Amino acid sequence: MGSALVPRLVDEGRDVTVLDSLTGSSPDNLADVLGDIKFMHGDVRDYDDVRKALEGEDAVIHLAAITGASETFEIREETFEVNHEGTKTVLRASEEGGIETVVFASSCNVYGSTDTYEVDEEVEPDPLNPYAEAKLAAEKDCLDSSVRTVILRLSTNYGWSDGVRFNLVVNSFVFRALVGEPLTVYGDGTNWRPFMHVKDTARALEQALGWDEGVYNVGGDNLTINEVAATVVNHVAETDVEHLDREKGPSYRVDFSKAHEAGYEPAYSFGEGVEQLSEVLHG
Numbered sequence: 001m002g003s004a005l006v007p008r009l010v011d012e013g014r015d016v017t018v019l020d021s022l023t024g025s026s027p028d029n030l031a032d033v034l035g036d037i038k039f040m041h042g043d044v045r046d047y048d049d050v051r052k053a054l055e056g057e058d059a060v061i062h063l064a065a066i067t068g069a070s071e072t073f074e075i076r077e078e079t080f081e082v083n084h085e086g087t088k089t090v091l092r093a094s095e096e097g098g099i100e101t102v103v104f105a106s107s108c109n110v111y112g113s114t115d116t117y118e119v120d121e122e123v124e125p126d127p128l129n130p131y132a133e134a135k136l137a138a139e140k141d142c143l144d145s146s147v148r149t150v151i152l153r154l155s156t157n158y159g160w161s162d163g164v165r166f167n168l169v170v171n172s173f174v175f176r177a178l179v180g181e182p183l184t185v186y187g188d189g190t191n192w193r194p195f196m197h198v199k200d201t202a203r204a205l206e207q208a209l210g211w212d213e214g215v216y217n218v219g220g221d222n223l224t225i226n227e228v229a230a231t232v233v234n235h236v237a238e239t240d241v242e243h244l245d246r247e248k249g250p251s252y253r254v255d256f257s258k259a260h261e262a263g264y265e266p267a268y269s270f271g272e273g274v275e276q277l278s279e280v281l282h283g
Helices: 002-011 047-054 069-073 076-097 130-144 169-178 198-210 225-235 257-261 270-282
Strands: 017-020 038-041 059-062 101-107 114-119 148-154 156-158 183-186 192-197 214-218 221-224 241-244 252-254
Touching: 002 017, 002 198, 017 047, 038 047, 047 076, 059 076, 059 198, 069 076, 069 130, 076 101, 076 130, 101 130, 101 198, 130 148, 148 198, 156 169, 156 198, 156 270, 169 183, 169 225, 169 270, 183 225, 192 198, 192 225, 192 252, 198 214, 214 257, 221 225, 225 241, 225 270
Parallel strands: 017 038, 059 101, 101 148, 114 252, 148 214, 156 192, 183 241
Antiparallel strands: 192 221
8 A cells, every 4th residue: 555655645746754664565665766755664663763754744644554354363462563552653653743634544344244234434333353453443542632633444455556465355356367266255255345446545545634634434346245256257357256165254335425525536446447457467
C-alpha cells in the first residue's frame, strides 16, 4: 500500500518522510521516488523513531501494521504490539509534536460477519481475529486523541504496485490463472468481501487528509469469492476453480456512502483492475 501511496504524494507535490522497519518490505519498492523523499529506518513502536520522523511535518498517514488476518492467530501478542501499541505511539508523538491530522488505515475486517446487509459506519463491529481486534482497539485510541483523526476502514486491496502482495486473494487468483493453476476457494465461496484497487486506496488515503474527522468505510466492489474467481477466469485465463472442504473466511458487505459524500469515487472497476494486473504480470 505504501509503495502506491508515496509516489502519489510526491506527484501531488507534498514533502514526504517515510518511516519503515523494513520488515517484509524494501526501499527498492520506492526506488523511483527515493530521491524525492526522506527515508528513515525505524520501528513504529519506538517513540524516539516516530518522534524524529514527525519533525517538521504537519500530517501523518499511518499504515504500519502486521497484516494477514488469518495468520495473526499465531502471533496475537506481536500483532497487538504493532497494530495497537504502535498506533498509540504515533498518536502520542503526534500530540506532542503538534501534528494537525492523522489518517489511520484501519480495515473493514473489524465488522466480522455481516453478509445479510451492507454495513455502514454506525454498525457495531464484531472482530473475529487478532488483526481486526487490534485495528478496532487502535481506532478507539484515535477517536480519543486530541489530534484530528480520520479513520479509513479499507477494503481488501488488489492490483499492481511495486511490492505487490500475493497473499491477497485477487492477486493470488490472477497469478494462479496465468500459470495454469486452479483457483482454490475455501468452503462454498459464498462469503462476501469488499475489494479496492491499491491505487484507489492510495488516492483515498491522500484525499482523507482533507476530510472531516471520523470513521469512513472505503472501497469499490462487494463480491463473493465465487464472483472473484469467475471474474479472474473471464478476464485472465480459463482455469479450474476448486472448492476446498475448509472453513470459509469472514463474510461482510460494506456501504461506502459516507466516503462518496466526502468526494471519493474509485477509478478502477473490478474487471479493469484484474485485467491490468494480468497484463503487468504477463509482461
